[in-house]
Amino acid sequence: MSVMSQQDEQFPKLLNDAFHKIVRSMDSYFSQSIKQLGDFLHEHTFxxxxxxxxxxxxxxxxxxxxxxxxxxxxxxxxxxxxxxxxxxxxxxxxxxxxxxxxxxxxxxxxxxxxxxxxxxxxxxxxxxxxxxxxxxxxxxxxxxxxxxxx
Incomplete structure (x- = not known):
C-alpha cells in the first residue's frame, strides 16, 4: 500500500511539471510569433x-x-x-x-x-x-x- 500512496503523491507533481513545460513551450512560441510579426510589420511600413x-x-x-x-x-x-x-x-x-x-x-x-x-x-x-x-x-x-x- 505504501508503494501506491507514493505513486499517488508523485502523480500531481508529474502533472504539474508537465503542465508547466507545456505553458513554457506555448509562451515561447507566442513570444517568437509576436516578435516575428513585429519585425514583418516594421519592414512593410514606414x-x-x-x-x-x-x-x-x-x-x-x-x-x-x-x-x-x-x-x-x-x-x-x-x-x-x-x-x-x-x-x-x-x-x-x-x-x-x-x-x-x-x-x-x-x-x-x-x-x-x-x-x-x-x-x-x-x-x-x-x-x-x-x-x-x-x-x-x-x-x-x-x-x-x-x-x-x-
Missing amino acids: PVSLQEINNEVIIQAQLPEADRSQIEVEIIGNHIRIAVQHTEVTEMRSDQHHQYHRQQTRQVMERTVTLPFTISEKDTLAHFENGILTIKTPKRYPNSGYIDIK
Missing part, C-alpha cells in the same frame, strides 16, 4: 508624422529607400493614401546548360492618413526630397449647423 501649422496640415512620410517613381499619393474623401511599390526582376541565363530563370518580386507598403475634413485635390501639394515625402493641404472646417425637426 513612419508618418502629422502636424497642423496655422491653417495647413503637413504630412511627412519617411521613405529613405524609395524613388519618386515608386510613390503614389491618392486622395479619397478625407483620406490620403501613400503607397510605395518596389518591383525587382532577376534573370539568370546559362547557355552552356540551356537554362533560363526569371524571378519577379513585388513589395507594396502603404499608409492611410485620415483627416477630419474633405481634402481638396487641387489645393494639396506633394514634394519628395532626400527620402521625405511632404504633403501639404489647407485645413478646412466642416460645415455645421442645425436642422429643423418636422
Whole structure:
C-alpha cells in the first residue's frame, strides 16, 4: 500500500511539471510569433508624422529607400493614401546548360492618413526630397449647423 500512496503523491507533481513545460513551450512560441510579426510589420511600413501649422496640415512620410517613381499619393474623401511599390526582376541565363530563370518580386507598403475634413485635390501639394515625402493641404472646417425637426 505504501508503494501506491507514493505513486499517488508523485502523480500531481508529474502533472504539474508537465503542465508547466507545456505553458513554457506555448509562451515561447507566442513570444517568437509576436516578435516575428513585429519585425514583418516594421519592414512593410514606414513612419508618418502629422502636424497642423496655422491653417495647413503637413504630412511627412519617411521613405529613405524609395524613388519618386515608386510613390503614389491618392486622395479619397478625407483620406490620403501613400503607397510605395518596389518591383525587382532577376534573370539568370546559362547557355552552356540551356537554362533560363526569371524571378519577379513585388513589395507594396502603404499608409492611410485620415483627416477630419474633405481634402481638396487641387489645393494639396506633394514634394519628395532626400527620402521625405511632404504633403501639404489647407485645413478646412466642416460645415455645421442645425436642422429643423418636422
